Amino acid sequence: MKAFALTHPGNEQIANLEVTELLNVSSKAQEGGLVIFDFKKFEELFSLCYKSRSLISVSLLFQQFKFSNIKEIENLISFDNFDTSFFSKKSFAVSCIRLGDHDFNSQEVEVIVGDFIGKKLKEHNIEFSVNLSSPDIPVFVYIYENNFFMGVDFAGFDMSKRSYRMFHHTDSVKGSIAYSLIRFSDFNFNSIPKSKRIILDPFGGSGTLAIEAACFVNNKSINFFNKDEFAFHKFPQFDDFDFDNYLEELDKAPIESKKDGNEKTDKKNIVKTDIVCIDFNQRNLKAAEKNAKLAHINKFINFSRTEVEWLDTKFEENSVDIIISNPPKPNKHNDQKEIDKMFKELFYVADFILKKGGKVAIIMKTFEFLKPFAKKYGFEIKKTQSIFQGKEELNFVLFEKV
Structure with missing residues (x-):
């Protein structure tokens, strides 16, 4: 079939x-x-x-x-x-x-x-x-x-929508877009780390990226709370199928290390991963926390109100594994000068807090203007990917610390 x-x-x-x-x-x-x-x-x-x-x-x-x-x-x-x-x-x-x-x-x-x-x-x-x-x-x-x-x-609804997204942010992206940026980053989110790792979103917005990362790391289905809404429940040839038991068993499935494709571990044995969601706007941060609670994943995310320029006081040198974010973009509320200043600060602190070979994965509409800021602090573009959210074209951009 x-x-x-x-x-x-x-x-x-x-x-x-x-x-x-x-x-x-x-x-x-x-x-x-x-x-x-x-x-x-x-x-x-x-x-x-x-x-x-x-x-x-x-x-x-x-x-x-x-x-x-x-x-x-x-x-x-x-x-x-x-x-x-x-x-x-x-x-x-x-x-x-x-x-x-x-x-x-x-x-x-x-x-x-x-x-x-x-x-x-x-x-x-x-x-x-x-x-x-x-x-x-x-x-x-x-x-x-x-x-x-x-x-x-078989689903019967738009699977890119997330039931946890009740509190929105003007620049937010769909959960499916956020998850795809996570995979685009090439960071082994679902591997079994040998020591504690830190994943940072410095422009948390409504928390979508942090929530998707936390669900992925913890093998939690984003459909956990709407599993009864799938269309396949109504299909006549499956009237005798025990969907409750089947989906419950999927939730219990062990996490596989993508490093070698064979290693498996129970969730409780995974070395702690710190997923940190930061935003300078208290309203955004509250929205992110509420969305994470609705997803029942809030205990796996650390929330903090911090300006980008102060990140080097919050994290030790060479301590963060990856920065992954949907940052503010130039618009009628954010002029180009403000955006330029913000990205200069981002790459400056990223150079300090990221581990050797650390990465910055972001969602942008345009990104050519970022190259001088990145180069100044030792980052280069590793790859890009164009993706459409409806009719809007977005770009995934991956910078690597060299």
Whole structure:
């Protein structure tokens, strides 16, 4: 069987890495935020929905093809690979996401696919209903350029959203973006450290990066408190499946060291990792603390109100492993001079507090202006990655202390 997972465009390789790590399956990243993979048991899709941090959706693949116009979509849709057991005595609805320039809209595709499925189910004498607001079976269509993918969405909601994010910050990013920056940094967050390590976010905002890092380090699913909301609970062929026990066992799974791929340890035996969330704004810090409490991960994060320029008084020399953050960006509230000053201070203190070979991983819209500040204090850009949050293009930038 085949499935397709959707992530943010530009994030295909990190999502592909996560899929292979979680499922140990053959997978392939494709442009447009897609990961196509093979699987043997539906439990693998349950697991991916529950454990993934980088994905937007996970769907059983019914059909894929290339097309040139909407009429061709209508002609190419086939019922050959449809598993009708999903639809028996259940409601369904079709949703469509498109990327690219087309002479049709998503709603037109939803109508075409919905009418086709309804017609075929009637021909097979399968009892069903349509519920556009809360369907039992969410049929998902993804169109990227001239590529068409259709299947059943096993999550049934946007997996990039986080239920803990009740208190927001104007410049905050989605949890899936924050997690992807963590993986982009190449820092071995989920390894078994030999001594205490320090992970620092000096521009904590609403705490998203610190929370995602804490959940990742402690192998805690970001869906722990909304595990009952997954669409797969309503699928008729799984009526007798014990989801409570299965998901509970996933929570107990040992953490694997990504250093050699074999070493495992219980959570209680992991050497302490200090995740430090700092912000100069007390309101931001309170929001971060509240969000962390909602995620039930606050005890794994240290919160502190500190200005960036004073970080060298808070941390010892060569004590911090990595700085990872979503810093303020130039806008109507922060002019370029203020931002320049802030980054000069950041790289100055980073040179002092980071260990040899330490890294600074940040999310930016533009980053060329950072190069002189970084170079002055012995940092160089190791790599960059463009990623889209909706229609907004962001850049992951990784600096390394040389």
